[in-house]
Amino acid sequence: MQNKTYSAALIGTGRIGYSLGLDKKREQPASHSMALNAEKRIKLVAGCDINAENLEKWHRANRQAKAFATTEELFKSQNFDIITVAVNEDAHLKTALEAIAAKPRLLILEKPVALNMSDGLAIKRAAEAASVPVLVNHERRFAKDYAKAKTLVPTIGELQSVHASLMSGLRVYSEKEEETGAYSLIHDGTHLVDIVRFLLDDPVLENPNIFGIFKSDDGAVRNVSAQYQTEQGASVVFDFSGRSKFFGFEIVLTGTLGRISIGNGIAKLERRRSSKLYTGFYSLTKENGHFPKKTGYFANMVKNAADFLDGTAPLKSTLDTGLAALKMLEDIKESL
Ligand SMILES: NC(=O)c1ccc[n+]([C@@H]2O[C@H](COP(=O)([O-])OP(=O)(O)OC[C@H]3O[C@@H](n4cnc5c(N)ncnc54)[C@H](O)[C@@H]3O)[C@@H](O)[C@H]2O)c1
Known part of the structure; x- marks a missing residue:
């Protein structure tokens, strides 16, 4: 001791x-x-x-x-x-x-x-x-729900895509705020890219394809998306919004056999089961009981x-x- x-x-x-x-x-x-x-x-x-x-x-x-x-x-x-x-x-x-x-x-x-x-x-x-x-x-990186999500990634088959989004009312980027850091790309965007890297075992993600840029009249960037590809061929897309009238932080990982959604107020695992809607098809079905309530x-x-x-x-x-x-x-x- x-x-x-x-x-x-x-x-x-x-x-x-x-x-x-x-x-x-x-x-x-x-x-x-x-x-x-x-x-x-x-x-x-x-x-x-x-x-x-x-x-x-x-x-x-x-x-x-x-x-x-x-x-x-x-x-x-x-x-x-x-x-x-x-x-x-x-x-x-x-x-x-x-x-x-x-x-x-x-x-x-x-x-x-x-x-x-x-x-x-x-x-x-x-x-x-x-x-x-x-x-x-x-x-x-210290939260039990994200740690659990990471252990579940291998259970959803081959990873096809990751879609991570940050939505808030704060400008995504403005050169004028370079000295203060008062923009969401750095303020909360750092959490988003960091936790996606954590979930994927810290890959190097570089050479992003940038799209969906929207600027307000003052020149501040209010929307931007960035897409990467992992070595294994999964698409990783980050959407940053600075004109949402709510705060949202969520990541959806889609594999060939299932899907994990994790974020602020969200922790969900869905895996394929025989479809209740169509004979001979499989659909994603939510599985309860995987995530802890208290994250620590x-x-x-x-x-x-x-x-x-x-x-x-x-x-x-x-x-x-x-x-x-x-x-x-x-x-x-x-x-x-
Ligand atoms: N991990 C998280 O989820 C999380 C959440 C909120 C903020 N933050 C980060 O924490 C940091 C602080 O954010 P905050 O929201 O608490 O801001 P805040 O303005 O509420 O608090 C910052 C404090 O630092 C003091 N300060 C500034 N310069 C100082 C200096 N040179 N010496 C001593 N004190 C100084 C300020 O007077 C203020 O009291 C930022 O980097 C922010 O991004 C992280």
């Missing part, structure tokens, strides 16, 4: 750092603070935010920890086993580099790795030079961090998988 306790510091006490953990509709824990506090092997000892109001709200709920208004003060205070970086996209590079220089035993970095590949590779170089391992919080997405991420530090598990979401997702998004961006 391990009885080691790992000290953790959280940089960025906003939504994913703290307040999403108060959302009653979300499966909890849903924030870094709540997930770190729930893991017995970890002690959250410090938090840091440049926004005094966010820091104060967080500190009121985390009195056991010290609060710091700057990263300089935070890093001067002590060394940490884990540093979690949950700041806005435009501060990932600077904060990740500062955190790496403080030499934690593990850096947990929010997605996307960075605003672009150049920044992402700078983080990779620094992490390698300082021998700091990095876990990227592409949280679906955030708790399992933090568990993976502690297991990694215990030396009992590899990281399940790495800087390399994070950068592979970023590279795909950059390829799409370059075609727009």
Whole structure:
């Protein structure tokens, strides 16, 4: 039995750092603070935010920890086993580099790795030079429903196609937002391409065929689709919409014998059975009981961090998988 306790510091006490953990509709824990506090092997000892109001709200709920208004003060205070970086996209590079220089035993970095590949590779170089391992919080890699979907892929025959879609009201891409990262291709698109790669065993997907581009009057891209082909010949299509008046995130994998649908609020397996509609035909029939209700997405991420530090598990979401997702998004961006 391990009885080691790992000290953790959280940089960025906003939504994913703290307040999403108060959302009653979300499966909890849903924030870094709540997930770190729930893991017995970890002690959250410090938090840091440049926004005094966010820091104060967080500190009121985390009195056991010290609060710091700057990263300089935070890093001067002590060394940490884990540093979690949950700041806005435009501060990932600077904060990740500062955190790496403080030499934690593990850096947990929010997605996307960075605003672009150049920044992402700078983080990779620094992490390698300082021998700091990095876990990227592409949280679906830790969720039990996606893990189950992955184990079911071989049961639907030969994979023919994957159709992944992200639908929201946020612009898909705008050059004007390059510096802020306030566009869905990078914001949630990183989750979509990452989890498709996970489901397919992390293939290299490159040279996309780009189609279906729709731009609004301000020049922002509101729709775009990108198609790839796997080495085994399956078509992989991503649809990004930024003019939907709802949020949708779903992936449909169709094989020669069945279909898996997985996403936000969806987890379904259908396999071929003798058709109830036509004699001599087969139809897809839903099979119940395959997917867990509770996914453990955030708790399992933090568990993976502690297991990694215990030396009992590899990281399940790495800087390399994070950068592979970023590279795909950059390829799409370059075609727009
Ligand atoms: N994994 C997920 O599903 C998920 C969900 C939401 C957000 N995110 C990611 O988490 C990150 C934060 O997003 P959010 O929605 O929590 O944003 P947010 O604006 O709610 O919180 C970010 C916090 O970081 C602080 N901050 C910014 N620069 C800082 C700096 N240099 N030093 C210290 N603090 C700094 C801000 O003051 C703010 O309180 C983004 O990268 C976002 O993409 C991930």
